[in-house]
Amino acid sequence: MSFENWAAFAAASTILLVIPGPTILLVVSYALGQGWRTALPMAVGVALGDFTAMTLSMLGIGALLAASATVFTVLKVIGACYLIYLGVKLFRAGGALKAEPRTDAVSAAKMMAHAWLVTALNPKSITFFVAFLPQFLDRHADFWPQMLIFETTFLALAFANAFGYALIAARARNVVRNPKAIRIFNRTGGTLLVGAGIAGLSTAWSLVKAGHSVSIVEQGPIPNPLAASGDHHRIIRRAYRAGTGYGRLITEAYDAWDEMWADLGESHLDARGFLCISREPGDEAEEYREGLEEGNFPFELLDPAAAVERWPFLEPGSFRYAYFSTEGGALHCRRIASGLSAWLRANGANVYEHSKVVEVDAEAGRITLAGGETMQADRIVVTAGAWVLKLFPELGGELKTYRTALAYVEPPADLRVAWETAPVILDVGGVTDGYMIPLTRGAGMKFGSGLHKVPTSDADRNRAPVPGEGEVIRNLFSPPIARIAEYRVTEVVTCAYTFTADEKFLAHERGKCLVVSACSGHGYKFGAAVGRRVAKAVGDGDVGGLKKWLRAEVA
Ligand SMILES: Cc1cc2nc3c(=O)[nH]c(=O)nc-3n(C[C@H](O)[C@H](O)[C@H](O)COP(=O)(O)OP(=O)(O)OC[C@H]3O[C@@H](n4cnc5c(N)ncnc54)[C@H](O)[C@@H]3O)c2cc1C
The missing domain is CATH 3.50.50.60 (FAD/NAD(P)-binding domain)
Known part of the structure; x- marks a missing residue:
């Protein structure tokens, strides 16, 4: 077989493969529904299906060729007419690909079998090969080497085409998220x-x-x-x-x-780790400590002097004790x-x-x-x-909706290092019901307090922060946080959430x-x-x- 003949076969095959048919529709549907993991089983299934259909067609054509050169020529002409007819039909159809996502949970083996069946058992596949292959067969050359070369070429192209379609569809699925x-x-x-x-x-x-x-x-x-x-x-x-x-x-x-x-x-x-600071007997920090003791969970108890030395942002003399847990x-x-x-x-x-x-x-x-x-x-x-x-x-009887807000702050420059290494503060004691998350992994430092939450009838209502809201939240944290006015509010985030009675x-x-x-x-x-x-x-x-x-x- 000449190189020109092989190149013409490869080019024609590529064009025909790229035009979507039932097989590609199936490949795209699976990929749209389930992503890139479908690509390999689908591509293998398609290649196996084409192998089956192509081998059957080739064997038939080979038998015809052996029987009569005239019959083979007639087949070649009919095949050419059929290919022209297919082309016209495709052109009129406009080439739209109407694939719907398939979300049924199936194993890779089942997907492969599905692709194989749709490709191999599609009567049009065999008709197509019977029409297509004679256009490139040299009836004077050895049949079997030609069959081997055509099949290998076509299968490699069919595999790459199905794989490519699946990857593109999987990507489109990720980009286009709106139903x-x-x-x-x-x-x-x-x-x-x-x-x-x-x-x-x-x-x-x-x-x-x-x-x-x-x-x-x-x-x-x-x-x-x-x-x-x-x-x-x-x-x-x-x-x-x-x-x-x-x-x-x-x-x-x-x-x-x-x-x-x-x-x-x-x-x-x-x-x-986390830190709690108790300012009054029986406050929430103390209740949490009792909870840890009940469960025999370890924590480190610190008197105020030791706590202030370790965490210099605390106000000396403003609390009874602190404790830390990893x-x-x-x-x-x-x-x-x-x-x-x-x-x-x-x-x-x-x-x-x-x-x-x-x-x-x-x-x-x-x-x-x-x-x-x-x-x-x-x-x-x-x-x-x-x-x-x-x-x-x-x-509505069991769940109540609340609106609250959180203040993101920039700490004073000289305390920045202390906040970068500080534990989260679960409770600042007293009645504040206040918690703080220090500077962590590039996210801002924030203050939040249960005192700020108010009932709402609609989670979408009042979601824009009120001017000065961040400063109001921040100020709830003094004491025990020292120099509170030096914490600059950078952002206020509003939240909506539900509570049950208990x-x-x-x-x-x-x-x-x-x-x-x-x-x-x-x-x-x-x-x-x-x-x-x-x-x-x-x-x-x-x-x-x-x-x-x-x-x-x-x-
Ligand atoms: C200020 C604050 C501080 C908190 N602090 C802590 C804490 O430190 N530690 C802790 O463990 N927990 C904390 N929580 C609680 C925690 O945030 C919540 O328990 C948790 O985030 C709830 O998650 P969720 O998925 O149930 O609800 P949500 O995170 O609210 O998610 C519900 C999702 O459903 C979507 N949705 C709603 N209706 C529809 C619809 N009709 N159609 C389509 N989508 C819809 C929403 O857009 C939303 O994305 C805090 C909560 C708040 C508000």
């Missing part, structure tokens, strides 16, 4: 999560790991700065009041985060959200941002988006944070829908563990067990 952009499919199957705060993202993570087909729908971006999980950081700490049970759950919380860091490839926990730190929420969202996309979940759910039909397992599109699932998990009452007003977490089941609210102002630290527990309940149906765990009523 209006990727046409909404009527049935997702699997589990649909409403709300991509830490509870939703972690549940999705754990469900994907358990092999579920998962879609997650978020009304804003991920992370959403208006969500409770959308701030820069949150505190994790062992200390809880005696008798609540949550102190013991911290062991599981750490274990779940460790599992998540392993999957994300990096840890977003700055484990710098079991605490700052969780970097925005990095966790971005990491989880990327992990979910890479592992086959559908992640939709800027997609607000306006209605949940719990019995039918259907949600409606603001644009009118509907999505259907076997199970719906609602983790909508402070917005949950808009979808489930029946929970500050425990809750789950509520209706029809195919499971509503989870793990907040009450302290839920972030349990985020990864909540995700694992909710995913387990979705898998085994033990919602009763989940409720007990959420209330920390487990041994």
Whole structure:
């Protein structure tokens, strides 16, 4: 075979392969639905399918060639006419590729088999090869070497083409996140999560790991700065009041985060420990100390002089004692959200941002988006944070919504080093209900106080900070923080969150829908563990067990 003949065959094959047919439609559908991991099995399946169809065609053509040169020439002419007919048909069709994402959870082997079947058993494949191959066969040359060269060339090109289409579609899927952009499919199957705060993202993570087909729908971006999980950081700490049970759950919380860091490839926990400062007998700092003692959790007790020497930002003489525990730190929420969202996309979940759910039909397992599109699932998990009452007003008796704000500050220059190495401050004592996160990993330092929270009827109301609000929050921290006026407010972040009366977490089941609210102002630290527990309940149906765990009523 001449090089020119081979080059013409390769060029024609490339053009024909690039034009999308049923095989490419399938490849793109899987990649849109489940990402780049579909590329290899689909490309192998397509190559195997083409190999099957091509070998059958070649054997038929070979037999014809051996029987009669005239019949072969007739076949060649008919084949050429058929190819022209196909070209005209394609031109008229306009070349649009209408692929819908496939989200059904299937193994790589099944995907490969599917691609093989669609490619090999498509009668058009065989007809096509019978028409196409004679155009390049030299009937005077040896048949078998030609067959080998044509098949090898075509299969290599078919593999590369399918692989390329899958990668491009997977990338498009990551870029185009709006369900209006990727046409909404009527049935997702699997589990649909409403709300991509830490509870939703972690549940999705754990469900994907358990092999579920998962879609997650978020009304804003991920992370959403208006969500409770959308701030820069949150505190994790062992200390809880005696008798609540949550102190013991911290062991599981750490274990779940460790599992998540392993999957994300990096840890977003700055484990710098926590500090509490007691200013009055029986204040919250003292209650936390009693909780640590009840659980036999270790901590280091410091008198005021020793504490001020170690942490020079404290006001001497303004507190009774301080204590430090290594079991605490700052969780970097925005990095966790971005990491989880990327992990979910890479592992086959559908992640939709800027997609607000306006209605949940719990019995039918259907949600409606603001644009009118509907999505259907076997199970719906609602983790909508402070917005949950808009979808489930029946929970208004158990959940109350609050608005609060946090002040980000720049500390005085001479105290900067002290704050860069300081533990998180869980409680500043007295009635302030105040906590501080020092300078950590490039995120700002912040002050927050339970005194600042006010009830609200709508999580979207009053979300712009009021002038001077940051300074009001900051000033609550003196004492025990010295030189408070020198802390310059750089940013004020408003938040909305829900509380139950006893500050425990809750789950509520209706029809195919499971509503989870793990907040009450302290839920972030349990985020990864909540995700694992909710995913387990979705898998085994033990919602009763989940409720007990959420209330920390487990041994
Ligand atoms: C000021 C403050 C300080 C806190 N400090 C701590 C702390 O130090 N440590 C700690 O452990 N916890 C803390 N918490 C609690 C913690 O932030 C929450 O428990 C946790 O972030 C709740 O996560 P979530 O996923 O349940 O809700 P959210 O983070 O609110 O997420 C809900 C998501 O659902 C989306 N959503 C809502 N409605 C819809 C809809 N209709 N359609 C689509 N999407 C929707 C929202 O946009 C949002 O992204 C604090 C909370 C606040 C407000």
